[in-house]
Amino acid sequence: MTSPRPAARPLAPTALVALVVALATTGCGEPAVHAPLPQAPAADGAAVVPVDEMKFEVPPPPFSSPDVFPCSECHDAELPPNPKRRALTMAHEDVVLHHDEEHRWCLDCHDAQDRDMLRLANGTLVRFEESYRLCGQCHGDKYRDWRAGVHGRRTGSWDGPKQYLLCVHCHNSHAPRFKPIPPRPAPVRPGSIR
Numbered sequence: 689m690t691s692p693r694p695a696a697r698p699l700a701p702t703a704l705v706a707l708v709v710a711l712a713t714t715g716c717g718e719p720a721v722h723a724p725l726p727q728a729p730a731a732d733g734a735a736v737v738p739v740d741e742m743k744f745e746v747p748p749p750p751f752s753s754p755d756v757f758p759c760s761e762c763h764d765a766e767l768p769p770n771p772k773r774r775a776l777t778m779a780h781e782d783v784v785l786h787h788d789e790e791h792r793w794c795l796d797c798h799d800a801q802d803r804d805m806l807r808l809a810n811g812t813l814v815r816f817e818e819s820y821r822l823c824g825q826c827h828g829d830k831y832r833d834w835r836a837g838v839h840g841r842r843t844g845s846w847d848g849p850k851q852y853l854l855c856v857h858c859h860n861s862h863a864p865r866f867k868p869i870p871p872r873p874a875p876v877r878p879g880s881i882r
Contacts, residue, residue, distance in 0.1 A: 759803035
């Protein structure tokens with residue numbers, strides 16, 4: 689015959705607080721990708737800034753050289769933009785869109801009037817240094833992980849200033865999937881080196 693189980697004891701207040709903190713920091717309370725993003729305190733502690741409007745310290749995009757940027761150096765503001773999907777033949781012949789190409793075109797991300805800016809889905813213009821906001825519109829899970837330092841590369845202090853790499857430092861924005869890498873032979877064990 690088995691002895692009856694003792695009655696469960698109520699959680700102590702400190703254990704309950706620890707449980708709530710653990711659940712909150714492990715992502716169980718993460719909002720869905722399409723839910724409003726959480727709020728973060730502003731630097732002065734007075735105002736509240738939505739996470740999607742927070743600025744992150746990033747190096748310049750890899751295509752920031754004077755021969756490529758600013759785009760307005762070559763794009764004539766007087767020439768109306770052509771929104772038709774097509775192979776580019778006058779300029780950017782090397783750009784072939786492999787990024788949801790059935791539904792996307794240049795002007796879905798690049799602003800038609802100000803070529804030195806990117807355009808969010810809601811019409812907000814952002815600089816190329818804030819391209820993470822543009823990418824994060826469709827890739828919400830990657831954006832969340834990037835902000836947390838899990839996806840991409842982040843350097844800096846654990847509890848101080850941090851510097852992030854932009855999505856385009858690792859991914860080609862027009863063809864973001866990495867090309868397959870052929871497998872390499874296994875490394876040689878140090879004991880078998882002569």
